Amino acid sequence: AQSVSQHNHHVILSEAASLELGCNYSYGGTVNLFWYVQYPGQHLQLLLKYFSGDPLVKGIKGFEAEFIKSKFSFNLRKPSVQWSDTAEYFCAVNPGGSYIPTFGRGTSLIVHP
Amino acid sequence: KAGVTQTPRYLIKTRGQQVTLSCSPISGHRSVSWYQQTPGQGLQFLFEYFSETQRNKGNFPGRFSGRQFSNSRSEMNVSTLELGDSALYLCASSFESRVRDTQYFGPGTRLTVL
Numbered sequence: 001a002q003s004v005s006q007h008n009h010h011v012i013l014s015e016a017a018s019l020e021l022g023c024n025y026s027y028g029g030t031v032n033l034f035w036y037v038q039y040p041g042q043h044l045q046l047l048l049k050y051f052s053g054d055p056l057v058k059g060i061k062g063f064e065a066e067f068i069k070s071k072f073s074f075n076l077r078k079p080s081v082q083w084s085d086t087a088e089y090f091c092a093v094n095p096g097g098s099y100i101p102t103f104g105r106g107t108s109l110i111v112h113p
Numbered sequence: 114k115a116g117v118t119q120t121p122r123y124l125i126k127t128r129g130q131q132v133t134l135s136c137s138p139i140s141g142h143r144s145v146s147w148y149q150q151t152p153g154q155g156l157q158f159l160f161e162y163f164s165e166t167q168r169n170k171g172n173f174p175g176r177f178s179g180r181q182f183s184n185s186r187s188e189m190n191v192s193t194l195e196l197g198d199s200a201l202y203l204c205a206s207s208f209e210s211r212v213r214d215t216q217y218f219g220p221g222t223r224l225t226v227l
Contacts, residue, residue, distance in 0.1 A: 032212050032213070043116070043117075043217075043218045043219060043220055043221075044203065044205075044218040045217075045218065046215050046216065049213075049215075051212075051213055090156060092156075094212050097212070098212070099161060099168065099169040099210065099211075099212055100158045100169055100171060101158055103155055103156035103157070104155070105155045106155065106156075
């Protein structure tokens with residue numbers, strides 16, 4: 001069965017630090033990739049997505065992610081985090097043409113002002 | 114545009130009972146998906162409805178069912194509740210039933226089974 005791994009369960013950073021959250025998946029074929037974010041007290045929302053083309057994808061609020069097919073990875077990055085980036089981050093993968101996503105367990109990010 | 118709404122927001126039931134959760138999608142969206150979120154299993158896909166038809170189904174027992182009405186509103190039903198059904202149930206809507214359509218999530222219904 002397909003799996004999605006987010007190796008960092010909890011990350012604590014100071015403002016202005018750089019962020020990289022790991023996401024690895026086990027499916028070997030074509031994939032559609034997503035990062036979602038859930039801010040405290042808010043709904044889960046899409047941060048960015050990758051379907052094809054340029055493996056470097058830019059999302060909202062200065063986030064970007066890079067798809068590295070050879071490493072089965074889709075890591076999320078932000079050069080300088082803010083206190084408002086404190087949230088739970090989820091990676092999700094849809095294999096091939098499947099509508100059904102597999103989610104990672106999430107990474108809790110706390111940014112200290 | 115109003116976002117995805119879910120009712121009720123909180124529910125407490127006892128084992129063996131059944132429960133119905135409701136989801137109203139964003140106006141114009143015809144696809145509604147349901148997810149279960151638990152500390153142990155994380156976020157898991159339950160099923161998706163599009164134009165009143167179940168299009169996709171996750172790996173959950175038949176106790177979990179749903180339906181969609183002609184106005185795209187959707188309900189999810191869980192029969193014979195078990196303690197393990199305690200979870201946050203999320204609904205998400207999208208314009209069409211395509212992987213590439215952005216899903217918009219609701220606030221969820223927190224179900225506690227005692």
